[in-house]
Amino acid sequence: MSSVPRDGGAGENGGPRRFLIATSIASYSKSPGWNRPSLVEARDQIIELFTGKLGYQHETALGLNPTKAQLSDQLRAFSKSPDRREDDLLAVYVSGHGEVLDGDEHVLLMADTDPDDIDYTALPTAELARAILRGTPVRRLLLVLDTCYSGRGGNDTAASALKRISAEWGQATESGLVIVSSAQPHQQAQAGLFPRLLSDAVGNRATAGHGPRALPVDMVVKQMNAHPSLPKYQRISLAMVGLTGQVPEFFANPRYGTWLADVDLAIQEAAEFDEQARLRDTELTRRLLVHAMGYPSDVAEGWWFCGRHTVLADLAKWLRPPDADGHDCQVVTAGPGSGKTAVLGLIAALAHPERRRTVPVGSLGLTPSLVPDAGAVDVAIYAQNLTDMDVLNALAAAARVRANTVGELLKALEARAGERPFTALIDALDEAATPDTLCTQILRPLIKYSEGRIRLLLGTRPDLLDSLGIRPTNDVDSGRIIDLDDSHYADPEALTAYTVRTLIEAQPDSPYRRRPEALRPVAEAVAAAAGPSFLVARIAASTLAAAEDVVADPQDPVWRASLPCHAGQAMREDLVSRLGNDAQRAADLLRPLALAQGQGLPWEDIWALAASAISGRSYTDDDVVWLRGAAGSYVVEATEAGRSAYRLYHQALAEHLRDGIDTQAAHTAVSEILTARVPYLTDGTREWARAHPYTLNHLAAHAAAAGRLDKVLGDTEYLVHATTRSLTAHLQHARGDTARLTAAVYRTSAGFHSTDTASARRQVLALDAARAGATALWRQLIDHIPEGHWTPLWATGSGFVPALRDTLNGHSGSVWAVACTNLDGAPVAVTGDEGGVVRVWDLRDGSPVGQPLTGHTGPVRAVACTNLDGAPVAVTADDGVARVWDLRSGSSIGPAVTGHSGSVRAVACTNLDGAPVAVTGGKGGVVRVWDLRDGSPVGQP
Known part of the structure; x- marks a missing residue:
């Protein structure tokens, strides 16, 4: 037994080896107009997917832009190698231009194809199968064609392979040719899209959870075709030829595994929660609190916060137990330097059970109506440099739950029913590692599907409002937005007071200590130039305070015109004014x-x-x-x-x-x-x-x-x-x-x-x-493992992650119907058994979602899932009756649908002229169409 595989993805006795040959024809020597540079990246993405998540070894001899002879010869040389074995898994990916000649033959346009003689210089796609399979040991081939009209190429290749398979393969176990084509025979393929569709399908837990060792090929293709980015004119096609037994496991399941016992998870979770709490406390004290206090860092620490009572009153009111009309999200927005983080930092400090004692409420003029309740905010997060998962993990840790998706977090928060909603303050969204995806993939779904489980107080610049799904032009959304630059909240008097204090205290020798008559007029001029920006006012005032023997003339129009309006300008002028050549x-x-x-x-x-x-x-x-x-x-x-x-x-x-x-x-x-x-x-x-x-x-x-x-x-x-x-x-x-x-x-x-x-x-x-x-x-x-410690000499398999459960246990009898969908971002399965019980399962950990759905009096023989007015629903059927269920609440919607005289064996859902409908079929050969909104029949049986 060898210690490590010489090549491929497994040792000699550890399962099949996996090889990838990937090429793109992105450059055409005789027809530059055909060039597609983006196909180089498409090939790279395929290589990354197969060598990363799927455990393949990439064979690099072929490279990019092969000629007709090079592609055939390289495929042939690899397949004929004495090192090939019948249990090897070979995946071949080809992207480029494809054409259909004379209406029936698909060809690949190679780097040396002559546009004036395509018939002779292009490569018939069927030749790929002959080059790889004829007279070689290769028995398990996955051919991926990412070209226009590649469905025809797949058909040609399948037909060619049939002749060779029937003659040479015999009864080889788990042999077969699987062809995945990026387009149907008469469709064009969108360049560069296929790798993303395939990667997302492999990564989608709806394709398979933790249990299966491999991803079913047909399920992978199904997920690709369901991808929202796939154009309506394009469909991924699948052909499987010459199978002898199970379909070869071309797509290893990257989630497969059975590590970790419950006690290990509990210990790990506790440590992670504590570490997250320490990070959040650091953010509160070193980021939010510093901005809330507002003092320059080169003076003694103190509270310089001024005014802003209107916004504080609105936020304190919103944080108190909400009424039925309360928003689940409130956004504080403003331009740079307008005090957004100062306001949110003060709210975070006042809501903190311990930190609130350090805030000088009296000297800041804060009446009880301006102060939120202790504990009103469960976690304060400063998002600068944080990734999407950092923020999601911080929210989950503060709620003391484990959640890897938005759906899992919302589900976990259901356990808080009867308590006040979990409330999170998140500032600096615009400074996160990926602001757009943080808003669209994490926060927007939380806002949309909150249903009272979570409330978000967010701080961001205005350009991210649309990513959050909040539009100021909408009356409802306008109520969610607090714009500190708006005249209702700007508080110019607070800005002037802050500027006055800076003029006096920013420098011990400030000339404005000796000229009180000039203090307010100068402060008003600085504040007016700074607009709503406390930062610009602070820098400009600090510059003036540093001029020990000079007091500005607030009536001088030249001086007023020179005052900075932006932070960069203020900083540059400050450095030049105070430091001269050292600026x-x-x-x-x-x-x-x-x-x-x-x-x-x-x-x-x-x-x-x-x-x-x-x-x-x-x-x-x-x-x-x-x-x-x-x-x-x-x-x-x-x-x-x-x-x-x-x-x-x-x-x-x-x-x-x-x-x-x-x-x-x-x-x-x-x-x-x-x-x-x-x-x-x-x-x-x-x-x-x-x-x-x-x-x-x-x-x-x-x-x-x-x-x-x-x-x-x-x-x-x-x-x-x-x-x-x-x-x-x-x-x-x-x-x-x-x-x-x-x-x-x-x-x-x-x-x-x-x-x-x-x-x-x-x-x-x-x-x-x-x-x-x-x-x-x-x-x-x-080489760096110390002597005496265990060292892995070889291992089999490809990528793996822990699996929490291999089976979904709960039904007391046979399960006769299964369907899958997404519920608030989490992949779920809906199953029906012979006792008339319908259950919903989270496919990530095998746990049940909600209570069993009961109401059927006979075996549930059919299940389908769809959306009804934006809500995920399941349509289930037994002997003659179909029912519609709201998957979020577990309640039935409308009356039972009746009309079949025998058992309903099949259900499918679609839209008909904009209306959601179910199509049911059963004994007797009758098919009926039903309007899902009211259960009424549509047309004749």
Whole structure:
């Protein structure tokens, strides 16, 4: 028995090996008008999918843009190799242009095809089967044709293969040819769409849960055809030829596995919840609370918050137990610097059971109607740099539940029935890692399907309102929006008062301490120029306060015209005014902080080097010390992983400092510095165990932004020691084949890496690498496993994740009908048994959803699922009766549908002239159509 497979996806006695040959014809030497550069990326996506999630080894000899002879010869050479075995699984992917000649023969246009002689120079698609199958050991072939009219190509190939199969394959076990075509015989295929459809189908839990070892090919195709991105004119087709037994397992199930006992999950959950609570407390104290207090960082800590009583009153009222008409979502929006985070930070502090005691309610003029109840907010999240899953995990942890999807979270929150809704405050949506998907895929579904289970108080800039599904022009939606720049909420008096305090206290030698008569007029002029922006007013006032012997003339039109209106302008003018020729020096030193991740950039041996590398000018720690004194008001000190971290006071300042620079080159400089600071071991490798915490937490983010993640992933000891949560979020940016395979191996057990020790993580990574056939990665990992620790020598199978349950247990008798759908984003199965009971199951963990649906008096023989006026419903049928069920509430809708004289054996749902209908068939050969809204018959039987 060999220790590791020489090639393919499994050892010699560990199941079939998996091989992929993928090519795209994207460039045509004799017809440049046919060129399709996007097909290169399509091929890359297929390679990533098959080598990552599906456990295939990519054969690279063919490459891109083969000629007619090269494609045939390479396929033939691989298939005839003495190393081929009958149990090998071979997947061949071809994308490019396809044509149908003379109305009946499909051909592939190759790189050397002559447009004036297509008949002779193109490759008949049927030749693919002959090249691979005739006289070779290959018995299990998956052929994927991603071309126009490829359904005809699939038919031609199937017909050609039939002759060869019947003569040569005999009774070989689980043999067969499976052909997946991206278009029906008379359809054109949308370029580049097929790989995404296939990847989503493989990743969709509705295709298969944790139990099956392989994904059924027909179910994969069905999910592709159900994908909302598939044009109506295009359908994916499937042909299966010469099957001898089971369909070969071409699509390994990436979710298959049976790890973890319940007690392990409980312990892991508790640790994760506690860690999330610590992260949220850090965000509250270091982000939200700092903005709420509003004091410049270079003066003594204190509460500078002014006014804003109108918005505070509205938010405090909304946070109290809602009435029947209360919105489940309230959005606070404004332009940069208008105090959005200050308002939400104050609300978070006042709602916190302990922190509220630190807020000087009296001196801030806060009456009881402006103060939310203690505990009114269950969690406060500052979304800057957070991924979609970070936010979802934070919400789930605060609710003390485990949820990997929006649907799972909503379902878990149902257990709080009778309590007040779970309430979350989430600020800085526009600063999240992926703002659009955070809004459209996480928050918008939570808002839409809340049904009183969760309430969201959100802070964002206005451009994300549409992504949240909230439109100011809609009367209902307008009630959800609090725009701090609107005259109703702007509070210019509060802005003027804040400016007055800044003019006096921002500098100990401020000239406005000695000229009280000029104080308010100057403050009003600054506030008027700043518009609604407290940030601009603060910077401008700080600049004026720093001019020790000069008091501005508020009546001077030239001076008033020079006042800044935007944060970047205010910052630039402030630095020039106060620092003169050193303004560039300050900007250079501040710029690395505009790239900082997490709580901020470390000073230690990193900050000054980054400033030097980005600017091209030499800086040292002495310069950083100077900056802290000269422009310290722009910098906030925080802590992360027990170390000091530094960031800019406001995101608008970071945007200004990033403007006009090559950010990719800047991130490259930071990632190189972080890597260079990792010490070496005596064998010449880096000792990642001693790397700075910032490096382990955020190197992946900088490397991904620099386009250098592949290089970082090449160091296996970095994988062992990197922070899992941060690394996993950026693995999608791996580009090369080796890096993408490494990323796939890492993802396989990412859930365990987050809690494993470095030693255990190394062993699990080595095991997953062996399973995936990533031999080089496996060898590097086992070379670092200490003597005396278990070491994986070989492993079988492909990617896997824990499965919580293999079967759905609950029916007391035979199950006669099954259908699948999505319920609030979660894939579910609806099953009916011989006792007339219908049950709904969450396919992710096998748990029942709601109570059994009862009402049928006979065996449930048919089930179908659809949407009725936006609600997911199931239509079930027994002996002569069909019923409609609301899958959310479990209640029946309308009267039972009657009319069949015998048992109903089949149900299907569709839309007829805009009306939802069910089509039922049963004994006696009668088919009936019913209007699902009222159960009335449509037309004649």
